[in-house]
Amino acid sequence: MNDIQEYSTRNLQRFIDELADLLRIPSVSTAPEHKSDVATCAEYIAQHIRAVGIKDVTVFQTDGHPIVFAEYKSSRVNAPTVLFYGHYDVQPVDPLNLWTNPPFEPTFREGKVFARGATDDKGQIFLHIKALESLLKVRGELPVNVKLLLEGEEEIGSIHLEEFIRSHQELLKCDTVLISDTPIYAPGVPSLVYGLRGLCYMEVTVTGPNRDLHSGSFGGAVANPVNVLCDMISKLKDRDGRILISGFYDDVIDLTVEERRDYSELPFDEDAYRKELDIPVTFGEVGYSTLERVSGRPTLDVNGIIGGFTGVGAKTVLPSVAKAKISMRLVPNQQSEDIALKFESYFRFIAPPSVKVEVVHHHGANPVLTPRDSMGMNAARAALEFAYGKKAVLTREGGSIPVCLLFDTILHAPTVLMGFGLSTENAHSPDEHFLLDNFEKGIVATAAFYEEMGKQSI
Amino acid sequence: MNDIQEYSTRNLQRFIDELADLLRIPSVSTAPEHKSDVATCAEYIAQHIRAVGIKDVTVFQTDGHPIVFAEYKSSRVNAPTVLFYGHYDVQPVDPLNLWTNPPFEPTFREGKVFARGATDDKGQIFLHIKALESLLKVRGELPVNVKLLLEGEEEIGSIHLEEFIRSHQELLKCDTVLISDTPIYAPGVPSLVYGLRGLCYMEVTVTGPNRDLHSGSFGGAVANPVNVLCDMISKLKDRDGRILISGFYDDVIDLTVEERRDYSELPFDEDAYRKELDIPVTFGEVGYSTLERVSGRPTLDVNGIIGGFTGVGAKTVLPSVAKAKISMRLVPNQQSEDIALKFESYFRFIAPPSVKVEVVHHHGANPVLTPRDSMGMNAARAALEFAYGKKAVLTREGGSIPVCLLFDTILHAPTVLMGFGLSTENAHSPDEHFLLDNFEKGIVATAAFYEEMGKQSI
Numbered sequence: 001m002n003d004i005q006e007y008s009t010r011n012l013q014r015f016i017d018e019l020a021d022l023l024r025i026p027s028v029s030t031a032p033e034h035k036s037d038v039a040t041c042a043e044y045i046a047q048h049i050r051a052v053g054i055k056d057v058t059v060f061q062t063d064g065h066p067i068v069f070a071e072y073k074s075s076r077v078n079a080p081t082v083l084f085y086g087h088y089d090v091q092p093v094d095p096l097n098l099w100t101n102p103p104f105e106p107t108f109r110e111g112k113v114f115a116r117g118a119t120d121d122k123g124q125i126f127l128h129i130k131a132l133e134s135l136l137k138v139r140g141e142l143p144v145n146v147k148l149l150l151e152g153e154e155e156i157g158s159i160h161l162e163e164f165i166r167s168h169q170e171l172l173k174c175d176t177v178l179i180s181d182t183p184i185y186a187p188g189v190p191s192l193v194y195g196l197r198g199l200c201y202m203e204v205t206v207t208g209p210n211r212d213l214h215s216g217s218f219g220g221a222v223a224n225p226v227n228v229l230c231d232m233i234s235k236l237k238d239r240d241g242r243i244l245i246s247g248f249y250d251d252v253i254d255l256t257v258e259e260r261r262d263y264s265e266l267p268f269d270e271d272a273y274r275k276e277l278d279i280p281v282t283f284g285e286v287g288y289s290t291l292e293r294v295s296g297r298p299t300l301d302v303n304g305i306i307g308g309f310t311g312v313g314a315k316t317v318l319p320s321v322a323k324a325k326i327s328m329r330l331v332p333n334q335q336s337e338d339i340a341l342k343f344e345s346y347f348r349f350i351a352p353p354s355v356k357v358e359v360v361h362h363h364g365a366n367p368v369l370t371p372r373d374s375m376g377m378n379a380a381r382a383a384l385e386f387a388y389g390k391k392a393v394l395t396r397e398g399g400s401i402p403v404c405l406l407f408d409t410i411l412h413a414p415t416v417l418m419g420f421g422l423s424t425e426n427a428h429s430p431d432e433h434f435l436l437d438n439f440e441k442g443i444v445a446t447a448a449f450y451e452e453m454g455k456q457s458i
Numbered sequence: 459m460n461d462i463q464e465y466s467t468r469n470l471q472r473f474i475d476e477l478a479d480l481l482r483i484p485s486v487s488t489a490p491e492h493k494s495d496v497a498t499c500a501e502y503i504a505q506h507i508r509a510v511g512i513k514d515v516t517v518f519q520t521d522g523h524p525i526v527f528a529e530y531k532s533s534r535v536n537a538p539t540v541l542f543y544g545h546y547d548v549q550p551v552d553p554l555n556l557w558t559n560p561p562f563e564p565t566f567r568e569g570k571v572f573a574r575g576a577t578d579d580k581g582q583i584f585l586h587i588k589a590l591e592s593l594l595k596v597r598g599e600l601p602v603n604v605k606l607l608l609e610g611e612e613e614i615g616s617i618h619l620e621e622f623i624r625s626h627q628e629l630l631k632c633d634t635v636l637i638s639d640t641p642i643y644a645p646g647v648p649s650l651v652y653g654l655r656g657l658c659y660m661e662v663t664v665t666g667p668n669r670d671l672h673s674g675s676f677g678g679a680v681a682n683p684v685n686v687l688c689d690m691i692s693k694l695k696d697r698d699g700r701i702l703i704s705g706f707y708d709d710v711i712d713l714t715v716e717e718r719r720d721y722s723e724l725p726f727d728e729d730a731y732r733k734e735l736d737i738p739v740t741f742g743e744v745g746y747s748t749l750e751r752v753s754g755r756p757t758l759d760v761n762g763i764i765g766g767f768t769g770v771g772a773k774t775v776l777p778s779v780a781k782a783k784i785s786m787r788l789v790p791n792q793q794s795e796d797i798a799l800k801f802e803s804y805f806r807f808i809a810p811p812s813v814k815v816e817v818v819h820h821h822g823a824n825p826v827l828t829p830r831d832s833m834g835m836n837a838a839r840a841a842l843e844f845a846y847g848k849k850a851v852l853t854r855e856g857g858s859i860p861v862c863l864l865f866d867t868i869l870h871a872p873t874v875l876m877g878f879g880l881s882t883e884n885a886h887s888p889d890e891h892f893l894l895d896n897f898e899k900g901i902v903a904t905a906a907f908y909e910e911m912g913k914q915s916i
Contacts, residue, residue, distance in 0.1 A: 226691075279668075423675045429669050
């Protein structure tokens, strides 16, 4: 492996410059005006994969954004097949005014690259491509069969991916799925994630009078939809942070004694956490630690709310409509569709007779638990120990990677979640960035992973 | 008076065309980008007043928007002096997409003129100018001294008017103040308003983490400022519509038995009211009727709220900040400044330790009760009976006209609130309009008011 490491170190500056080119493409999948940028990004990545020596690359068009697929067949007999999954689309950039530099003009400070998509997930898919380049340039070939599946709709619920996987099961057939879209626990602490929370994302609309009214002429006799929406949202959780939706906790598997011990043994500085977020105190479900709350327990957050006059100055209006986007993070064995139904029936149940209520179910994802010791997990442990010089910790994550379930249920392949980001790298918010040290170690670890897998036969 | 009526009827179409010209000027006082339009509107009105024969017109500049002042001195000795007050600025137009026609392109349907400012207050100040034109053209002079005071900041709290009145007390000296910025009770039911609610307008900001966070990585352990703001707003009123701010009702004068009887005798169709607003049921403070709730009792409404991601699509963000504009309508003897302090201390009291809270006091106004039988009220009663052919009802209004208090406390002059709008004319909301029949009757009534005042000597 040292020769691989030497190659990637020698070429690191070029790798970083190439990453910057990728980060300049504003592939915001949720914004219609960026549709062509997402397509451009797909083509750019396909070209780059060919350039590093994997010639069999296809850009599949969908009714949404394209899916990039590449395949390398090893000359080794009985070599296992690894399917790498990642996404090249990114979150919206607003609030734009809070970015230190424009989100699509990568800038380098303090050993980090700042740009939308730097850590989620362009930086992580690109280090993977560079690991493959390193192996191919130094060894002349790869020790295993490799398939790359890169989608452009992860941030909007992977709308067309399930259909693609179902209709290309032979093409995607593999022994292990590798995903690099999770953070490592802390700088210098290599991690493997074995659990992910699910998601249920709802949008609600509360309508009062058929038009905005003068609050002086009508205020007092007509229910105000903003006041009503606030009352209803306040009824979703109690003061202990428990969610009040009927049946919400029915299918929740409690954390095991062993898991709670693992949580308690992870290095964690609550004060530093508070200070870094600049919050007076942490707050969450009573009876659980901060680490348990963000990954081992379900929760509910209002992601956005709007109603009435929100411009500069004062407008004495009694609004006609109020809207909120509300999402819930789920843990095994909660099911997204089931929670969506429970949310809607509860939300309608608490609605007063003075307003009309609409409930829309955006996208969702079921929670995931992956095996702790598959062939892939063992290879990943060894690879991370080589790259970081210490053993990896096993953790659960708060976010969702819905495709894990698809790979499990459709391809029947276990997933290895070997990520290189940090939870403090502002994924989904202004000044998103990626630590270049993890970019470099990630290349080495990924290359080592393939070498370890290469020792296996099927 | 019949000759005056005949003149205005003959010239009505021209009057309406001239009103349309005035309504085309987008004098939105709260919007910086419309500052020059507000100035243009002031000049337009000054010119028009000169054109009808009142030569002594001045446009006073302020640090905000201009104040138009005009004066006519009657040749009659001991003639009383009437000061007419109105405003030529208008509310913002959003939500623009809900307008049937562009808000500053007046259109005529069903005997109404549709445009921002049609009823609040351009239509009403313009009918006044046309009443003066009719008297001057037919009689050659006015029977009383007339002063016109037209401001451009009423919709933003008359920021510079108080200072102007204080520094021009001799200029503004009068025996009666006349204001046409209130609705008549119903079509064909002439009304004089003797009570107005006050206003206390606050803006609150709740701040959680120092940046927007990924709701998957942090959700569950960090208080969400939108959820918190909703919880706090839900604590401002109880389920019976009573406001929970400590001491809020301390200075409220209960409605008298006589007043409640007057309310009960006003023609009112609750079903028609509901249907017109398209609301399932009315809602307000338990123990009071709809008419009492909208004018005789204080209330609290959220005028606007915003936080997190409010664009199209879904963004899994835990927001950093949530804001709301909250205003309270006040009744005698509540004081706006006192209520602002009570609101702020209560709002801070209910804030959890997990967030930071900011409270800003926008503008306010104290409630008003005017004498029921001053010289001006008696003249107005006679004038309305002549114009509408029936006696006027005395009512209280839900909205605020802060300047009433200034005239009372600084000029020591009683106010007559003789308005010609309707509460259903969408003041402050899309498709604002003004009934042309009231425009015509208003001209006659206003001219008759001056003739009645002309019979008085001081």
